[in-house]
Amino acid sequence: MGSFTRNQFDPLLQVAKDAYRCGKCMLCKYIDHNEMSDIRFLNICPPGTRYQFEAYFASGKQEIARGLLQGDIDYTDRLLHAIFTCTLCGGCQAVCSVAGDKNPLKTIVALREKAVRDGMAPLPGHQAIFTSIENYDNPWQQPRARRDAWARKLKVKDASREKVETLLFVGCTYAYNAAAQTAVRDLARLMSAAGLDFGILGREEPCCASPILRIGDFETFRKRAEANLRLLNSTGAARVVAPCAGCYSVLKEEYPDFGEEDFEVISAVELLEELVEEERLKPRHRLARRVTYHDPCHLGRYCEVYDAPRNLLAAIPGLELTEMPRRRENSWCCGSGGGVKTAFPELALWAAETRVREAESVGAEVLASACPWCESNLRDGSRDRLEVTSVLTLLAESVLREVG
C-alpha cells in the first residue's frame, strides 16, 4: 500500500474547513490594531489594497476556495489574477492567527497548487521562470558557468571538492544579479574576516526551487527539494548559511518535510549577529546615517527573524535606526514575492513605491533589508529617492573599512 501523500487529493480539501469557517472579521486587511500609528499605513495586503475587490483579500480568497469546492464558480482570467497577484507575504496570516486558528495563507497556497494541477497555471508570465529553472537551474536565464563569477576575486573554498564547516548557500539572485552581488561579496568578506571555515558549491549550487513552490507546482518542488537535500547532506557541512530570505525559508521550513537535514540552517543576519556578539566582527567605522529596516516576508513572518538584522544595525556606530509604522509581523511586503515581480511587475512596483513612501515618512535616508528580491524591487520603487541597500553591506562598511 502506497503512502498517504498530498498528491492524491484536491489541495482545496485540505483547507476546506478554513474556507467555510472564515468568520469575515476582516482583520486580515489591516495590521494589528495595537500597532497602528499612522493612518496612511494601516493596510497589510498589497493586492487587496491595490485592486480593492474583496477577492483580492484573504477573506475573499476563502470564498473563492469555497466556490471552487462547491462548483459555484469556475476558472476565469480574473480568478487566476486574484490568486496569483497575492505576494504570499503572510500578512493576512499574521493578523488572522492572533484572533483564531485559521490559516488563510495555506488556503491561497492550496488555490495555486490546484490551479497548477488543473492545468490553469503557471501563468504565461511565470513560464519563463519555470523554463529557466529547468534549463539553467536558476530563474534568471543565466548560464551555470557564471554562477560563481561573483566570487572570482575572493578566495572562497569550493565545498563541492573539499569539506567545510559552513556552507554558504548563495542563491540564484545573489549569484547573478549584478546589484545584489555587492551584498554577497560583503558577506563572504565578513565571514573571512571572522575566520570561518566556509565554502560555496559554485557552479554545482542548485536553485532552491522556492519560486516553483510559491507559484504552486508542488510536485516539481518536491523532486528538487529531495535532490537538493541529498546534495547538501553530502557536503558534510555542519551549517548552511542562506543570505537570501527566499532560499532560507525553504531550506529551514520546507526541506525538512522531505528528509532529515544533517546540518543547521541559519540566515546570514543571524550568523553575523552571532559573530558580532562573540566580537569576532567589530563594527568600528562610524556611519552617520538615518536607516530604516524593511522586514523581508520570508525572513520575518515566515521564519520569525526580526531582531538579528536590527541588532546588527544598532551595533553600527553613528547609525540611527528608525522604524517604519509597519514593521516586524505587521510589515508591508515589498511586492516582489510569490512570482508577482515576474508576472505582475506593475503591482510589484506599486507595492515598492508604497514602501518607499513609508520609509520617507519617518525621515530615513537609507532603506536597508536582508533579501536580494526585496532590495532589488525596493530599488526599482525608490527611483534613487532613497538609498536602498543590504544590512550585510552596511555592516561590512562599518567592520571592514579602515577607520580614519
Add this chain to the structure above:
Amino acid sequence: MAVRKVERSRERLYEEALAGLQAIVGEEWVSNDPAILIGYSRDQSLEIAHKPNLVVLPESTEQVSEVIRLANRYGMAVTPWSTGGNTGGGCIPQRGGILLDLRRMDRILELDPLNMTVRIQPNVTFGKCYVEAEKHGLRNANPSAPASVSMLANYLDKGVFQVSNRYGVGTDSILGMTVVLADGSVVRTGCDAYPGVGHVCAEGPGPDLGGIFHASMGIFGVVTEMVCQLYPIPRCEDVQSCEFEEEDMEGPAAYLRELAREDCAIETILFGDGYLALGVSENQDAAEVLRPSLPRHNCIAFIGGEDQEEVDIRRRQLLRIAARTGATPSAEALHEMLKDLLPWRRVFKIIQVTPRIERFSGMFELFWFNIEMDKAGEVHRRFTQLARRNFKDTDESKSELPFPPEEVTFYLQPLEFGRTGMLELDAFPNQAEPEGVKRGLKMAAEAIPLILDCGGLFDRPYGGVNSGFGWAQTPRLGTYYELLKQFKATLDPRNIMNPGRLALPSE
C-alpha cells in the same frame, strides 16, 4: 422556452447595467466576474450565501447617487457594503443585483478636537479613527466588533459599546449624516441639514428625519458621510473587577445596575467565565486551562479620571456598591490579567474573541437583545434550561466547539444608567452534524418567543433567514410596523434598497 427568454433578457439588462456602471466609476471599479462576485456572498452571519450580479466601487457621494439612479432605472436591488462584517446577513445580496462596495470611501474628512467630532466615510474603520482621535486625547467608542469594521455602519446599526452606559449606543453618537435615497437624491440630516452651522443640532431640525435611517440596514438609503461624537480619553485609568460565584445572573445584574446608576465607571461589562478566559488567553488551549480558575460572573469596570486620586475615589465608590450588592472584589491575579487590556484600545483583544470562536463547525447561535436589568436573571436561567434540554446527549466527540453544547455563554452591558441592558446569550449546537443543525433550529424557534416573553426586545430586527429575530416580534409592533412599511413604500417604491433585510413583511 419562455424561461430562457426571460433569462436572456435579464442577462442583457445586466450587461447594459455593467456598461452604465463603468461609465459612472470607470471600468476598473466594476465587475461581473463570478470570482469577484463570490467574495461578497457571505458576511459574519450564517445566512445562506448568495452572489450579487454586479459589484461596483464608487468613490464619492455623487457616484453613489448615480449608481442608485441607474439601479432604479433597471429595478435592480442594491446592497450596500462598507467593510462586510455584518453579523445579521445585512451585507449578503440575497436578491442579487448590485453590490455597492463602499471600500474606496475611506477618508476621515474632518476631525474637530475642540468640539470632539469627526466626519467619516463608510470605510473608516474603528481602528483608523482611533489612531487619529488619540492624537488629540480623544477616543471613539470601542464596539463589540473587531477594529477592522466600519465605524459608520456600526454606529448606524445601534452598535453597543463598553462605554454605552455613559455615552449611549452608536446612534446616540451620530450628529449628522449624508444619505443617498432610493431615487438617487441626497438628504442631509442633523447638523448637516443646514450647511455651515457646525455641530449644533444632532436631531432635527424639527422632527428628527435622521432617526428613520438608524438601524435600517440600508433599506431607506445609503449613508455616505457621518458626523459623530468623540469622547475624551481619561488621563488616568485603572480596572476593578468584582465577581459572583453563583450560577444565577440576578446578583451580577443588580450590582451592574447600581454601578451604572452612579456612573462610576467609564466602561462596564459582565463576562461569563468562558468568554473572559478566551478574551485574556493567547489561544483556545490556554483558555481551557484558565477557565476553571475564573469565577462564573466577572463584572469588569474600567475606571478613569483626571489623576490617581480621582480614580481611587471612584474605586471606593464602586467597592461600596459591591459591598451593598454582595459582589466580591476579584483577586489581584485577575486584575493583573485585566490590566493588560489597558490602555483602552487593547479591549479590542477581548472583542477578537468573536472571530476566534466563530464557525467552529458552524457558528454559535447568537441572541442579543435589550432587557431591563432585573429581568436578565430570569431570561438567562430559562434560556440555559432550554439549551440543556435541546442539546443534552449531544455527541461531543465530533464537535470542535470551544464550549460544551449545553453550555450558555453570555455578556451583559448596562445601558441608560442601568435602566436597561444589552444581553447576549450564545448556545453551541454542533452544526457539523445534521442532528446538531436540527437541534439548533429547534432551539432558535423556542428561544426567540422565550426571550420576548421575558421582556426582551430585538432592537435591530434583522430579517435574515437564520437570524430572523425581527419576524417573531413583528405582530406585537402594530401601528409602529405599519408606519415603517409606509415609509419604505414612499421612500423606495421599487423596493431596490437592500430588500428583505429589515423584517418588513410587505417587502
